[in-house]
Amino acid sequence: MTAPLTAPPSGIRFDGVQVAYGDTVVLDGLDLTVEPGEFMALLGPSGSGKTTALRAVGGFVTPRRGRILIGGRDVTDLPPYRRGIGTVVQNYALFPHMKVADNVAFGLKAQKAPREEIAPRVREALEMTGMAGYADRHPRELSGGQQQRVALARALAIRPGVLLLDEPLSALDATLRSDMMGELARLHRELPDVTILYVTHDQVEALTLADRIAVMDAARLQDCGTPQELYRRPRTAFTASFVGTANLLPVTVADGGVDLAGQRLTVPTGDAVPGATATLCVRPHLVGVGAVPAADGNTLRGTLTGIQWRGATHRLTAEISGHRVLADVRELREPPALGAGIDLHFAPGDAVLVPAQLAGGADV
Numbered sequence: 292m293t294a295p296l297t298a299p300p301s302g303i304r305f306d307g308v309q310v311a312y313g314d315t316v317v318l319d320g321l322d323l324t325v326e327p328g329e330f331m332a333l334l335g336p337s338g339s340g341k342t343t344a345l346r347a348v349g350g351f352v353t354p355r356r357g358r359i360l361i362g363g364r365d366v367t368d369l370p371p372y373r374r375g376i377g378t379v380v381q382n383y384a385l386f387p388h389m390k391v392a393d394n395v396a397f398g399l400k401a402q403k404a405p406r407e408e409i410a411p412r413v414r415e416a417l418e419m420t421g422m423a424g425y426a427d428r429h430p431r432e433l434s435g436g437q438q439q440r441v442a443l444a445r446a447l448a449i450r451p452g453v454l455l456l457d458e459p460l461s462a463l464d465a466t467l468r469s470d471m472m473g474e475l476a477r478l479h480r481e482l483p484d485v486t487i488l489y490v491t492h493d494q495v496e497a498l499t500l501a502d503r504i505a506v507m508d509a510a511r512l513q514d515c516g517t518p519q520e521l522y523r524r525p526r527t528a529f530t531a532s533f534v535g536t537a538n539l540l541p542v543t544v545a546d547g548g549v550d551l552a553g554q555r556l557t558v559p560t561g562d563a564v565p566g567a568t569a570t571l572c573v574r575p576h577l578v579g580v581g582a583v584p585a586a587d588g589n590t591l592r593g594t595l596t597g598i599q600w601r602g603a604t605h606r607l608t609a610e611i612s613g614h615r616v617l618a619d620v621r622e623l624r625e626p627p628a629l630g631a632g633i634d635l636h637f638a639p640g641d642a643v644l645v646p647a648q649l650a651g652g653a654d655v
């Protein structure tokens with residue numbers, strides 16, 4: 292009987308980490324703490340520095356400045372194999388000439404694990420990933436999803452304190468991806484001491500799986516919080532549009548609200564200074580159709596410019612004072628005609644004011 296897959300709890304700390312290639316800084320002073328056992332997603336557009344951050348933890352790139360700590364220990368100068376890390380990348384990177392069991396045993400052998408421990412730990416890792424029946428196959432005899440499970444088993448076999456996952460689902464089709472998301476959520480529950488750093492540009496994966504999301508853009512950390520915090524209370528227009536869909540409207544702060552193209556809207560303004568420009572963020576599913584009394588919310592008058600039937604919902608696009616506003620509403624029995632006047636409304640508490648961004652508009 293082998294001990295279950297466990298690892299000493301070890302969080303990750305990025306301490307002012309800067310990575311550059313030649314003159315180009317691709318990770319700029321990253322400060323971020325991933326708590327022991329936490330599932331942290333690094334979310335951001337292509338080229339934002341997510342993979343570089345992950346590779347810095349793995350020891351595959353060397354920071355020009357700053358330190359990386361794992362479990363409180365400075366590992367910046369340690370080679371990858373001495374960091375106690377399991378890694379899974381997008382295209383599996385299995386050895387094609389080796390059987391599944393040998394692929395999974397690879398890290399254990401490299402670590403010079405005692406011979407008698409290898410077979411049981413390979414079995415255990417294959418069981419955890421639902422691949423126990425495939426030990427004698429070659430990777431080419433497996434589907435993409437199965438190969439990805441083997442790659443996960445290989446990473447888990449060394450009982451890592453930290454698991455690095457770089458776009459592990461992006462090569463899979465939609466159904467498999469959804470199944471694998473369920474599997475990863477289960478593994479996270481079953482391995483509560485393993486700290487997971489998960490790189491993705493897919494907000495659904497990040498929102499579904501992560502305990503917290505670090506939002507990256509242009510080599511910098513833009514925001515970090517729980518999925519709910521980032522979705523409900525984004526701190527920047529970038530976060531609002533990258534984590535979920537957002538209506539982003541350019542406004543001027545006024546007393547007790549904001550002005551949108553001359554119309555006063557009642558919204559919480561926090562410590563924003565009257566007269567300052569800002570961006571108002573309202574999620575499309577929090578926008579309703581019809582006018583409401585001023586005491587109940589804000590009414591926006593405009594013209595319907597688009598209507599999309601999405602099964603259970605309709606997505607309406609309206610032009611309001613020259614700005615595009617989306618409303619996701621329950622399927623309408625009698626949808627209004629394109630070009631017709633339309634009133635939309637939202638509750639003051641459903642709007643969030645963020646610093647002004649240059650280009651407004653919803654991101655679909």
Ligand SMILES: Nc1ncnc2c1ncn2[C@@H]1O[C@H](COP(=O)(O)OP(=O)(O)OP(=O)(O)O)[C@@H](O)[C@H]1O
Nearest residue numbers: 312317335336337338339340341342343344490492
């Ligand atoms: N070995 C390298 N040499 C030079 N530039 C590199 C190298 N690796 C990455 N870069 C550059 O660093 C920047 C950040 O790359 P990185 O892979 O971290 O981004 P990413 O957010 O993970 O993007 P993606 O989602 O496309 O993988 C990019 O502009 C990329 O072109």
